[in-house]
Amino acid sequence: MYDPSRANSQEDTDRDIKGGFKVLEDYLRSAEKKEVYAADITYGTNHEFGFDYLRDNMAYDMGQQVQRGFNFVIVDEVDSILIDEARVPLIISGQAEEATDKYYQFVKIVDPLIREEDYILDEKMKTVNFTENGQNKVVKSLGHDPWLQNDIPATHQLESALRAKTLFLKDRDYVVKSAPSGGGEIIIIDEFTGRMLQGRRWSSGLHQAVEAKEGVKIQPESLTLATITFQNFFRLYKKISGMTGTAQTSAEEFDKVYKLDVMVIPTHMPMVRKDLQDKIYKTEEAKFNAVIKEIKELHQNGQPVLVGTRSVERNEYLGKLLEINGIPHQILNAKNHQKEGEIVAQAGKWGAVTIATNMAGRGVDIILGGNPSNKEESEKVRQLGGLCVIGTERHDARRIDNQLRGRAGRQGDPGASQFFVSLEDDLMRIFGGDRIKSLMTALNVPEDEPIQAGMISGAIESAQGKIEGFNFDARHHILEYDDVMNKHREIIYKKRRAFLENPKSEILNYQNSQDTDFQNKLLQREKEMGEESFNQLCKLVGLRVLDTLWQDHLSNMDHLKDSVRLRAYGGHDPLVEYKNEGRRLFTQLLEEIDQTIANNILKAELTPHTHNHTPAKPMLNNGENEIGRNDLCPCGSGKKYKKCHGK
Numbered sequence: 001m002y003d004p005s006r007a008n009s010q011e012d013t014d015r016d017i018k019g020g021f022k023v024l025e026d027y028l029r030s031a032e033k034k035e036v037y038a039a040d041i042t043y044g045t046n047h048e049f050g051f052d053y054l055r056d057n058m059a060y061d062m063g064q065q066v067q068r069g070f071n072f073v074i075v076d077e078v079d080s081i082l083i084d085e086a087r088v089p090l091i092i093s094g095q096a097e098e099a100t101d102k103y104y105q106f107v108k109i110v111d112p113l114i115r116e117e118d119y120i121l122d123e124k125m126k127t128v129n130f131t132e133n134g135q136n137k138v139v140k141s142l143g144h145d146p147w148l149q150n151d152i153p154a155t156h157q158l159e160s161a162l163r164a165k166t167l168f169l170k171d172r173d174y175v176v177k178s179a180p181s182g183g184g185e186i187i188i189i190d191e192f193t194g195r196m197l198q199g200r201r202w203s204s205g206l207h208q209a210v211e212a213k214e215g216v217k218i219q220p221e222s223l224t225l226a227t228i229t230f231q232n233f234f235r236l237y238k239k240i241s242g243m244t245g246t247a248q249t250s251a252e253e254f255d256k257v258y259k260l261d262v263m264v265i266p267t268h269m270p271m272v273r274k275d276l277q278d279k280i281y282k283t284e285e286a287k288f289n290a291v292i293k294e295i296k297e298l299h300q301n302g303q304p305v306l307v308g309t310r311s312v313e314r315n316e317y318l319g320k321l322l323e324i325n326g327i328p329h330q331i332l333n334a335k336n337h338q339k340e341g342e343i344v345a346q347a348g349k350w351g352a353v354t355i356a357t358n359m360a361g362r363g364v365d366i367i368l369g370g371n372p373s374n375k376e377e378s379e380k381v382r383q384l385g386g387l388c389v390i391g392t393e394r395h396d397a398r399r400i401d402n403q404l405r406g407r408a409g410r411q412g413d414p415g416a417s418q419f420f421v422s423l424e425d426d427l428m429r430i431f432g433g434d435r436i437k438s439l440m441t442a443l444n445v446p447e448d449e450p451i452q453a454g455m456i457s458g459a460i461e462s463a464q465g466k467i468e469g470f471n472f473d474a475r476h477h478i479l480e481y482d483d484v485m486n487k488h489r490e491i492i493y494k495k496r497r498a499f500l501e502n503p504k505s506e507i508l509n510y511q512n513s514q515d516t517d518f519q520n521k522l523l524q525r526e527k528e529m530g531e532e533s534f535n536q537l538c539k540l541v542g543l544r545v546l547d548t549l550w551q552d553h554l555s556n557m558d559h560l561k562d563s564v565r566l567r568a569y570g571g572h573d574p575l576v577e578y579k580n581e582g583r584r585l586f587t588q589l590l591e592e593i594d595q596t597i598a599n600n601i602l603k604a605e606l607t608p609h610t611h612n613h614t615p616a617k618p619m620l621n622n623g624e625n626e627i628g629r630n631d632l633c634p635c636g637s638g639k640k641y642k643k644c645h646g647k
Contacts, residue, residue, distance in 0.1 A: 024048055024501050031065040046081045050233045054226040057493045058092070060543055062500050072237040074157075078242025079250055079399055082258060084192040086475045088537040089229045089482070091203065093222035102154070103205070103212035106161040109141045113162070117484040119384040121166050123430045124470060128166045130158075152559065153326060157205050164209035170336060171313035175334055176214050184216035189312065189334050192400060194357030196334040204558075224554045225547075228489065229482045231257055231475075244509050245406055246399040253431060257479065273386075273409025276418040278394075278457050282440055286448045287422035291392055294319050294420075296351060299327055303384040304368075306360065308391045308404040309333075315357050318392065322353065329353040332360060345371040347407075348387050350380055355587035356402060386414035392459055394427050420450075421460065429465035484579055486559075488586050492550050495593075496543065503538035504531075507601065522603060541600045546593060553589050557582060 002444060015202050024044030033052065036042055056065040115121055118134030130138070138158060139145045146154035168208040170176065175196065176184045186207060188197040201207040203222070211218045234240055239259055247254065251262040281287040293308070298305050309315040315333045322329045332343045332354060347354040349370035356362070366387055369377030381387075387408040395401050401419070408415030421428065423436055436456055445451050498506045506520060526534040560581055564574040 020055040024052075030064050030066055037066050037068050041079060044073070046230065047077060050228065050230065051092065052605050053233060053236075054092050054228060057496060058226055058547065059500070060540070072239045073234065073237045073241070075234070075242035077244050078190065079244045082230065082242070083250055083253060083475070086230050087471075087478060088255075089227050089478075090233065091222075091224055092226040095220045095222060095442060100157075100208075100218070102157055103161065103208045103218055105226045106158050107164065107209060107212040109138055110165050113137065113165075117164075119162060119166070120631055123426075124467075125458065126167055128162055130162065138238055139359050152562075156562065157209070159347065160205040160209040161212070164213045165626050167247050168206070168210055169311075169313075170214070171316070172212060172311040175312060176216065182216065185209050186214060186216060187334070190358075192358060193332060196313075196337060198469045223551065224558065226552055227554065228486075229478060231479050232482055233487045235257070246402045249398045249402075249468065254473070256406060257476070267412075269412030271409055272412065273405070273415040273417060275405060276416060278419045278421050278441075278460065280436075280456050280460075281420070281422045281450055282424075282445070282447050284422040284424040285534070287392070287425075288318065288321060289448065290450065291318070291390060291420050292325055292327075294390065295322065296325060296327060298388055299351055299353055301384060302351045302380075304348050304350065304381060304387050305354070306366065306387060306389050306407055307353070307355045308360070308389065309355065309357055309629065310393045311393060312357060314392065315355055323354070327353055329355055332356040334359070340636060347621070348381060350377060350384075354398070358395075358404070360404075360407060366407055368413055375438065382414055385416055388415065389417040391417070391419035393425050394421055394464065396427065396464065396471065398461070398464050401464075427463055427467070431466060435459075480575055481578060484582050485554075485557060488553070488582070488589075491586075491590075492546065496546050499542040499546065503542050506542065507538045507597065512618075518598060519565050522598065525602060537601060541604050542597050545597045549589060549593050549596065553585065560585070 020040030022039035022041055022042055024033065024036045026048055028036065036044075037052075052066055056067050056116065059065050076475075113119055113134055117131065118137060119128055119130050121128045135147060139147075168174065172189070173191070174189055175187050177187050177196075178184060188202065189195070190197055190199050201219070201222075203208070205221060208218045208221060227334070235258065240260060242260075247262045248264060254260040254262055278291065283289060294307055295307065307318065309318060312333045312335060315331060319329065319331045330343045330347075330353070332340060334357065337359065343354060343356075344360055344364055344366060346352060347360070348366040348368045353368075367373050367378070368381040368386055369375075369379075389405055389408045391401060391404055395404075405417040408417055423440070428436065436459055439456075440451060504526070508519065529537065560578060564572075564577040564581070567577050568574050
């Protein structure tokens with residue numbers, strides 16, 4: 001670790017920092033990555049650290065592994081990484097099968113289904129389920145009953161088609177982008193940052209269902225080769241720390257999941273931003289009319305305005321309203337993200353109006369007067385009150401609202417923030433808008449008049465608290481299931497490491513405790529082949545069998561997770577069922593691994609290509625690293641993946 005007290009000069013300081021600090025890039029080769037991880041301080045993205053961990057545990061030689069243990073981690077924007085991204089596991093995947101046209105059929109079948117009559121949608125929990133009537137309609141359309149026939153793939157695909165119809169909306173959850181090869185491509189939008197997650201795909205057939213819904217080419221489904229959640233990856237470290245401006249509202253989760261305390265540190269300069277009370281309107285139309293009026297007044301005075309929207313759709317809608325009203329503005333969303341730096345740099349100029357999704361919501365200093373800084377222009381904007389931030393809708397999490405507010409009033413600058421809310425917004429509609437609407441009616445509040453009452457603002461805070469609770473429960477639910485898999489993963493990875501370090505001993509030690517006659521055959525095999533060749537054979541066979549059966553186990557556990565949900569209807573706890581059934585499957589797996597390895601060693605022959613350890617270079621795909629069917633298999637066999645482990 002760099003110690004500034006040891007430096008005698010600025011030159012010494014620079015040299016010490018360069019020697020002890022290295023940056024991890026995804027394009028680096030294994031040898032280069034190993035050098036980066038050997039530095040005192042390694043700087044990189046959470047995804048790259050996590051994927052390197054999974055890749056190290058798929059390596060066929062110790063020399064291919066790049067990481068060197070997990071001691072101390074400092075996470076920037078820690079709430080974003082450890083909380084917001086905790087619901088999406090890291091997955092390395094290969095292609096399981098060719099794309100199926102069934103998704104087009106299933107999307108057409110669910111499209112005419114009616115809410116409440118054919119399916120029950122719970123917007124609070126973000127779940128949707130077929131009713132008996134809906135299932136009957138599906139069965140009639142298909143000509144057979146996939147539920148009765150226990151056709152698990154078909155029922156999963158139908159459920160994915162229903163989720164795509166009801167829970168995943170264009171220009172909110174994803175955009176349809178023109179693909180270079182022609183046609184379209186579904187790109188996920190991060191709900192917390194508003195950014196496009198290029199290359200990421202939803203799992204369990206959901207992405208294919210959305211592709212079918214939008215009429216674009218369906219890409220092949222994937223097979224999980226390795227996976228871990230961010231919670232369990234970061235808990236590998238002996239010490240975790242981090243920083244963010246918005247951790248206080250998630251203090252309970254940091255404590256329960258990571259055993260981390262949240263400490264509030266005062267700002268470097270006094271914070272003078274004015275956070276105004278929400279303006280609440282009966283209808284969305286009245287709210288947007290008020291927003292336009294407010295922007296117009298501020299713009300005419302010359303005060304710069306940053307307007308936050310929750311979705312691309314609302315972002316573009318507000319842009320059209322500004323255009324109609326003749327207000328010059330800049331739009332920033334996932335569709336024009338390449339202009340982000342340029343747009344945000346000038347958002348503090350005199351008279352600037354910027355409409356942005358959550359992309360402009362984290363870690364950005366907007367310089368008053370524009371960038372580069374101009375003292376005269378800066379002072380001109382300061383006199384007007386600095387940057388004014390307008391939120392057009394409350395987010396599910398208070399942290400995201402606080403991040404938007406935090407674009408103004410940075411480094412001691414003046415500024416203001418205010419949210420405009422309507423009772424037709426999703427947050428209010430789902431979590432008690434009707435009750436508040438009836439109150440406004442009773443108070444005889446005109447349609448175009450806002451109400452600023454502590455009671456209603458409190459109701460909004462309460463609604464956000466409820467949603468944060470739901471999301472915490474969802475993340476905790478994922479973690480409870482992954483904790484089961486984590487125990488399995490630890491044992492398999494430990495066993496795998498033993499095969500890398502001393503494969504012959506791993507084989508003979510196991511067989512010594514099982515079957516003497518088996519063991520004698522293995523010793524005879526070693527005598528015939530020679531110690532070095534036998535050791536190499538033990539390693540290759542052991543690792544291939546481990547990887548193949550582990551991948552089968554991951555698939556089996558995925559199916560088990562889906563099937564145990566139904567046992568809740570019989571009064572059973574799905575998690576307990578998952579643990580018990582998972583323990584049985586894992587015991588079987590360990591027995592099968594040892595037996596298969598021994599049998600294969602007695603049958604296998606070393607050929608020249610088994611010495612080729614060149615790993616496939618996976619591509620980032622959905623928080624997933626995808627191995628193409630025509631890539632070299634990462635097992636090191638030298639064969640294409642489709643003719644080896646992907647067969």
